[in-house]
Amino acid sequence: VIGIELHADWEPRNGYVATGAEQLSRRVNKGSMVWRNPQIRPAVVPDPAPGEHQVVIEIAACGICGSDMHMYECDAEGYMLYPGLTRFPNVIGHEFSGRVVESGSAVRSVRLGDLVTAEEMQWCGRCRSCRRGLFNACDNLEELGFTVPGAMAQYVAVDEKYCWKLADIAERTGSEREALQLGALVEPLSVAYNAVFVRNQHHQPGNYCLVQGAGPIGLASVALALAAGCALVVAVEPAVGRRRVAKELGAHYVLEPADDLDENLLHLTRGQGFDIVVEAAGAPTLTLTPLERCLSPNAAICHIGRSNGLTPLNLEAYQRRSAQVYAAQGHAGNGIFPSVIRLLASGQLIAGPMINELFSLEDAPIAFRRLRSRQDAKLMLHVNL
Amino acid sequence: VIGIELHADWEPRNGYVATGAEQLSRRVNKGSMVWRNPQIRPAVVPDPAPGEHQVVIEIAACGICGSDMHMYECDAEGYMLYPGLTRFPNVIGHEFSGRVVESGSAVRSVRLGDLVTAEEMQWCGRCRSCRRGLFNACDNLEELGFTVPGAMAQYVAVDEKYCWKLADIAERTGSEREALQLGALVEPLSVAYNAVFVRNQHHQPGNYCLVQGAGPIGLASVALALAAGCALVVAVEPAVGRRRVAKELGAHYVLEPADDLDENLLHLTRGQGFDIVVEAAGAPTLTLTPLERCLSPNAAICHIGRSNGLTPLNLEAYQRRSAQVYAAQGHAGNGIFPSVIRLLASGQLIAGPMINELFSLEDAPIAFRRLRSRQDAKLMLHVNL
């Protein structure tokens, strides 16, 4: 069977000493310190067989994530941009949907033929963090499409406990095809949901919300903020194509970054400031550092974007505002996936406009090249849609 | 100037001993123990003058609340139904909007001509509860239209700190008249908001919500639950007129009370149960006691309806569900009024269909008579609309 495989060379940077375990497993916490010359290509990959608690899913659609792009792109020295947990070669892809076509002997919660999506975070359920319900901070985390085979392929095997059914979306839309496309958006929507409604404990309907960056996660935040009753949703984004999608999703205002942004933003809130600020640009030094005057008292800053290096924050200004910063990663637990599916099934969460275009699995390299410009919101691969 | 005054006879029930302070002030905590033969009538009432921090508001519209009805209605022995804090004779009415026409010397936050609504809870700001920010539990509470002159009148005087501007609603709707009508709904919407989003600390977008009773507070809960991203909103209500309004507001299902309701409700949630249950019927013995099987794990029961007597609850069933009961009263503090106004101004909160008909101030008695049947959602008095 066919899958999109990412290869890279194991060449630890000067000064980076891989641990023995890393050398043995080729599984590293800081990908950008080790992997060089990444390349993707369609390849013949093993046909997965389900473990006792696993199902095999025939992939219908799989979106391309910003993280996928960061694994594919390199810096001036040829090192992969993505700074996180990785093992290569690996089939990538983790924002997906499909049909269950095979299931292990102990599987009880899904059936053959079910339309499903699945969590990318493969939390162990046994470590200290998992036992606290903090699955996103699992001590033994594997990540589908990063350290274990992913979903830009014809089939993928996952534990039933990561699977969530899409039947309610199909019922409302009356279209399996549409349900499967929306289903492939559940993962990025869940990443935003985790940051804005789970990590942030201050959301109240009527809040004013600022979203910095209108890539997929930023757009997901816009869509969710509107569905959850934010009374003002403002997106800031340099790419015109993405600004257009933010507008289509219903953002009240969509702005370009500018020097006097702080002042303009404050004006849009009628001087009251934003209650929620979502950093989804991966550039907190640009998006958070200058943002002082337009925070509401008790403001919550939800930091989702990934970035290397240190972010200088004016904590004194935050103190005057009784503000807080929530650092967010992942989408597991807390009813996040099923809540997003319910919102899509009820029609209250409008996410369809995020999808710009579908490509076949074989054309994945074309889609990756196109996304380099960061004008599109979401490009999606269709497999058996 | 003209106002709707409520008179009643001071005749403490057998066994009820009024305190000396109650006898002196005619201000009692349990109205239904003392007041007999209540009657309302248009009357000439004093023209209010503003205190240092007060404004005088020329009333535009004033809704009739369930509490107003309970002050007007009596039991078989002629005692007022309303069980709470009251002093009579008094001008009633507390769900209102109007224009600021006069202001005290120290007033800074509103100006002449501003369209405003105001909180009914007149919290002192100095007691132990107020200093904790728990204004709804103020130790020295006065209530506009209950213990101090209310808004079914041409003018009312209130402290600026209870006032909230309606300009943003007027700007969006392009109609001062519409803004003032919606403005008179802010108080009941805020009572629901307090219960569902402030007292209840478990709301997440995607929740399933059941609303027991579709009177004004139940309908406000329906409207807010939809605006806040509840993915399933079910209302239960015996009166056909109110069921119609619940449907117009967007409730996914509107049911009549029935014996096997528990089973049907569970089915609507696909076996998952409700995350939020709003008791807005004032009949918890009928609405909560039988409600065991259709609670989601971690369910929140928001009790707003007022009722005398004891409510038998199956706490063992609640334990199995890790459920909780939040007893809610009032609407003050926590950014509630401004959040409701923001939601109305953004167009995300649809409340207009709650208003069935407008009556002149003089026709208040006709409106009160009509509301005895509890078929209407909200009847509203227009004064200078």
Add this chain to the structure above:
Amino acid sequence: VIGIELHADWEPRNGYVATGAEQLSRRVNKGSMVWRNPQIRPAVVPDPAPGEHQVVIEIAACGICGSDMHMYECDAEGYMLYPGLTRFPNVIGHEFSGRVVESGSAVRSVRLGDLVTAEEMQWCGRCRSCRRGLFNACDNLEELGFTVPGAMAQYVAVDEKYCWKLADIAERTGSEREALQLGALVEPLSVAYNAVFVRNQHHQPGNYCLVQGAGPIGLASVALALAAGCALVVAVEPAVGRRRVAKELGAHYVLEPADDLDENLLHLTRGQGFDIVVEAAGAPTLTLTPLERCLSPNAAICHIGRSNGLTPLNLEAYQRRSAQVYAAQGHAGNGIFPSVIRLLASGQLIAGPMINELFSLEDAPIAFRRLRSRQDAKLMLHVNL
């Protein structure tokens, strides 16, 4: 090997129709509807072998819980008092500690020789509730000592994910024996912790706390409230023996139930009321129903005691106080077990005085008989202590 086995007759009450699954598995949700003539006796029981993720624990000590007593005691018709999930015959006992003596092939988190205790709630980790982190509401719950073999025995097998190490307690006390005795208290302490600090989201240091009932869970609540900075801890209990232990644990006041209790309690709080009320008497009709005047604004009622039937609550009074009722069951997740162990290890949580006397495994029937009078706090069986 030897264990304390509980036998009972399968005789569903008139009107109770056991489901097919219940008949097949003899596993029923409502024990008191089905089981008659319960009897306990030391018996030869199977020697457990560890599954892949399991360890076998050699029991050191095992406390007798109120639930154990309720399985042992019957009503006038001979039916078991315990109303919950059960399967018989079964080895009972679930408040225990011991040493790991054997471990499955996949076990990573504990080692042979480790001193451990374990959770009684055997949550599946895969159901909808578990995936939300709500392990106490697991859809597929098994309970050690209720539906699967328990710890009043020489050995018990449990999944490593339920095990927590006691090494830090042993290090502080300098005594393995003391650590193992305290370790057998971790479960009841955790049940109280769950109710007062996890389910209840309003604890702040300086709170005033009332504990109704000074059985083991009530005493655990007293000990924890003191460790967590409650500035006033009052216990109410009819049995003189238990009142004595409450006093030893440090409760500021220990009272007998009385008619005018409400008034006296309010006085102890200097008129301010209690912020936290723990129902640990299993008699909410007696302990909660009359409790209106001594609630602080925003008071939290933590209901842990189990009781059949309906509890009449004055919700109107709760509304005036903005009070809430948290129904609590279990002890799983949320870092509860490790937090209790840390508190015992730091010396801040004083729980030792709860243990009245140790009995050998063979003398379990004597201990059960003695506990019928409910004068003792905790009787504990020593096995290989």
Add this chain to the structure above:
Amino acid sequence: VIGIELHADWEPRNGYVATGAEQLSRRVNKGSMVWRNPQIRPAVVPDPAPGEHQVVIEIAACGICGSDMHMYECDAEGYMLYPGLTRFPNVIGHEFSGRVVESGSAVRSVRLGDLVTAEEMQWCGRCRSCRRGLFNACDNLEELGFTVPGAMAQYVAVDEKYCWKLADIAERTGSEREALQLGALVEPLSVAYNAVFVRNQHHQPGNYCLVQGAGPIGLASVALALAAGCALVVAVEPAVGRRRVAKELGAHYVLEPADDLDENLLHLTRGQGFDIVVEAAGAPTLTLTPLERCLSPNAAICHIGRSNGLTPLNLEAYQRRSAQVYAAQGHAGNGIFPSVIRLLASGQLIAGPMINELFSLEDAPIAFRRLRSRQDAKLMLHVNL
């Protein structure tokens, strides 16, 4: 009457343009941009008369705060170090206790002779923030001892709503003198309480807590963390005198800052990391920036220390830990003052060892000079103790 007055020259720094309002009122938001050559001296100051809702307090004791020191100390160019809201000349001092000796006509909550302390944050109770209960973010804040006359004097006038009685402490200690000394610690204890238990919403008994900096606020954090059931409390502090007090208060470990601190701290937590980190050193670049590895999953960083400039934070590391930063300022609202008083009155909060020495009012300059070395924890002025 006598008071300690602080004088400084109005010399805005190059580039700082004072607003018209600032020039008129001499009340500036950023003191360190404007005030030069600060000096303190005992002076004859006006005898305060109480307003309608005010009381006059005869001062018993007044502590010297880090902010007082920062108003007194200057940088190389002679500018005051304190960066916040100030107006000079002014009587300074805001951590105090005393006896009510005069009261305004409307005062109800305190009486002549009452022992009291009072909040320094003079929140207006009418602005948008105050109406949300966010008194610490009051839009019209005045600060006692910063913008209005303070408590290093014989008398001070304050609104009754800022006053809290010390009678319960006096009753427990049996000494008015001791109650008044502890009463003068309530303000700094409340600043710590606000950060650790109100702003931070993740405290659970059993948490591990790290306190960076053992000045008065750090020491207050140590004392509170212990009283609230933190199972491990570690303080880090360069000054030997302050480390000694941290130890006396009961901190489990007290360390000097060092290069490999991160590693050592992680070891003290047995590899589990700290759940709560309090920044009370005012040097977040030194104390937070390097602190990555010793954060527990879901860790809360409570930032109280004041510092100019930007603090570089590794948000990527915080994401991996699901960590959050709470920026904290003030002590008003939320039952903070009364909770601290209750904890002192119950004997659970041990704060007395924080007081190193008492000085007379006239010797204030000596005490200020001595505190320059930052070896003492709390120096306190006695007035009429």
